[in-house]
Amino acid sequence: MASKCKSKICNPPEQEIKVTQGTPEVTQGTPEVTPEIVAACQELVLDNDKLQTYMTTFLDNIERGLKKETHDDAVVKCIPTYVQDLPNGTETGKFLALDLGGSNFRVLIITLDGKECDMQSKVYSISHEVMQGPGEELFDFIATCLAEYAVEQGVADATLPLGFTFSFPLIQKGLTVGVLERWTKGFSCEGVIGNDVVQMLKAAIDRRGDVKIDVCAVLNDTTGTLMSCAWKNNDTRIGLIVGTGTNGCYVEKQANVELFDEPDRGSGNVIVNLEWGAFGDDGGLDFCRVQYDRDVDARSINPGKQLHEKMISGMYMGEMVRLAAERFTKEGYMFGGKGSEQLFTPDAFETRFVSDIEADAPGTYNNVKQICNDLGLADATEQDYVNLRYLCACISRRAAHLVSAGLTVLIRKVGEKKVAVGIDGTVYKNHPNFHNLMMEKIKELIEPEYEFSLMLSEDGSGRGAALVAAVAARVAAQG
Numbered sequence: 001m002a003s004k005c006k007s008k009i010c011n012p013p014e015q016e017i018k019v020t021q022g023t024p025e026v027t028q029g030t031p032e033v034t035p036e037i038v039a040a041c042q043e044l045v046l047d048n049d050k051l052q053t054y055m056t057t058f059l060d061n062i063e064r065g066l067k068k069e070t071h072d073d074a075v076v077k078c079i080p081t082y083v084q085d086l087p088n089g090t091e092t093g094k095f096l097a098l099d100l101g102g103s104n105f106r107v108l109i110i111t112l113d114g115k116e117c118d119m120q121s122k123v124y125s126i127s128h129e130v131m132q133g134p135g136e137e138l139f140d141f142i143a144t145c146l147a148e149y150a151v152e153q154g155v156a157d158a159t160l161p162l163g164f165t166f167s168f169p170l171i172q173k174g175l176t177v178g179v180l181e182r183w184t185k186g187f188s189c190e191g192v193i194g195n196d197v198v199q200m201l202k203a204a205i206d207r208r209g210d211v212k213i214d215v216c217a218v219l220n221d222t223t224g225t226l227m228s229c230a231w232k233n234n235d236t237r238i239g240l241i242v243g244t245g246t247n248g249c250y251v252e253k254q255a256n257v258e259l260f261d262e263p264d265r266g267s268g269n270v271i272v273n274l275e276w277g278a279f280g281d282d283g284g285l286d287f288c289r290v291q292y293d294r295d296v297d298a299r300s301i302n303p304g305k306q307l308h309e310k311m312i313s314g315m316y317m318g319e320m321v322r323l324a325a326e327r328f329t330k331e332g333y334m335f336g337g338k339g340s341e342q343l344f345t346p347d348a349f350e351t352r353f354v355s356d357i358e359a360d361a362p363g364t365y366n367n368v369k370q371i372c373n374d375l376g377l378a379d380a381t382e383q384d385y386v387n388l389r390y391l392c393a394c395i396s397r398r399a400a401h402l403v404s405a406g407l408t409v410l411i412r413k414v415g416e417k418k419v420a421v422g423i424d425g426t427v428y429k430n431h432p433n434f435h436n437l438m439m440e441k442i443k444e445l446i447e448p449e450y451e452f453s454l455m456l457s458e459d460g461s462g463r464g465a466a467l468v469a470a471v472a473a474r475v476a477a478q479g
C-alpha cells in the first residue's frame, strides 16, 4: 500500500494553501496535495447550493422550535431565556458568577460600574470522575469551589447576587428556573436530567451552610456572550459559541415565541436560546454528513445527538482530522502508509493542532513538523505536511461555513439592517482563519442591504452572567 504514496517534493520559496474559495488550493510550484486526497475530500466542501439547503432546513427547524404545536418534536428547541432586556450601560454593583459548561469551571466576582467592569476569577478543572459521576457530587464540587473563593475574597457573608452560567440544554421556566434537558460535551452526571439546576445548586450551598448567596439568574454562555457584547455594542442581537460545543441565541419578538409565558416588561423581545447543537438529530443534516461524522458520533457518549455540534466544535474537530489522516494513511497516501500508534489512537490529535498547523506561515512547516514528531511521525515528508494541512483546512473550513450559514439565517431573522454578532469560544478565538472564513462566507450568502459585524465577546460567561443579574435588578427596580 505504501507504494501509493505520492511524494512530489519541491522547495518553493513561497507556499500557500488558500482556504477562502471552494476547495483549498495550493499555489503553483509547491508540493501539491495528493490528488486522491483532494478528490476524496470533495465531500467536505459545502458549496452554496448545499448551504442553501442547510439554511432552508435550519429556518424551518427554528420555526418548529418556536411554535407550541411543533415544539415538542422539534430538534432545534428555541428555548425562551426569560431575558427580555439588553444592558444599557447603567448597570452597577458587585456580582458573583459561576461558569460551568465545558472543560473548566470558574467562579468570578464582577464589579460593574457603568462602562467599567472589573473581574476577578479562579478556574477549577473538572475531573472525568466528576463529569460522569453522580449529579449531587458535581453540585457539591461547585458549591465547594464557590465557598472557598467567596471566603478567599472576603464576600462569604455579603449575600451577593449570583448569575449561574450553565451551558447545557436547559428548559427555562423563569430567570431562576432551569431544568436540564440532556447533557452534552462529555458530561453525563446521573440524577440531573429533569431537575432544576438552580435548586440543585442551592441545595449544595445549603448542605455546606458557610456562604450566603442569592442565585438570581441561570443562563447559558450563548446568552452571556450576547449580553456581554450588547453591553459594548448596541447593535448586538445574536450570540454564538464555538468552543468545546457550539450554540447560538438571538433576540426574537415575544409574539413569535409561543412558549414564552411571562408578561412583556416593555421591550417586546426575549432572547431565544436555539440549542442549535442538536440541529440534524432528526436526519436534517444527513445530506452533508460524511463517514468521519458518523464515526465520531458512534464513538461519542451521546450517539445520534448533537450532530450539528459534532460537525463544528472543538470537542470533535481534531478527532475528525485524525480520522481522515488515519484513513489516508491506511489507504497508503500519507505517512508512508504506516502512520504511528498515536495517529491511530482516538482523540490523540487535539483541536489546537488544527489551529497550529494552519497557522504555519506559507512555505513553512514548523508547527506541523513539531506536531508530527510528537505524534510519532518523525519520518513525515513535506508532502505529508501539505496533505495534513489540507485535511485541517477542509474540516475547519466546513465548520466555519456551517456556522456562517446558520448566522445568515439569524441575521435575516432579526430583520434589522445593522446587526452585531457577539462570539466566544476557543475555536473562534484561536483558529487563524475562522473569523475571516465566516466574514467572507456570510457576505457571499446574505443580501447586501444587511450590515453585519462579528465581534469577539470577551468573557460572556462571566460578565454576561453578571449583566443578566444586573439588568434583572435594574428592570425590577424600575417596577
Ligand SMILES: Nc1ncnc2c1ncn2[C@@H]1O[C@H](COP(=O)(O)OP(=O)(O)OP(=O)(O)O)[C@@H](O)[C@H]1O
Pocket (backbone or CB within 6 Å): 101, 102, 103, 104, 167, 221, 241, 242, 243, 244, 245, 246, 313, 314, 315, 316, 350, 351, 352, 353, 355, 356, 424, 425, 426, 427, 430, 431
Ligand atoms: N488553539 C486552539 N484552536 C482551536 N481549538 C482549540 C484550541 N485550543 C483549545 N481548543 C479547543 O477548544 C475547546 C475549548 O473551548 P472553550 O474553552 O471555549 O470551551 P468551553 O468554555 O469549555 O465550552 P463551551 O464554550 O463550548 O461552552 C476544546 O474543545 C479544545 O479542544
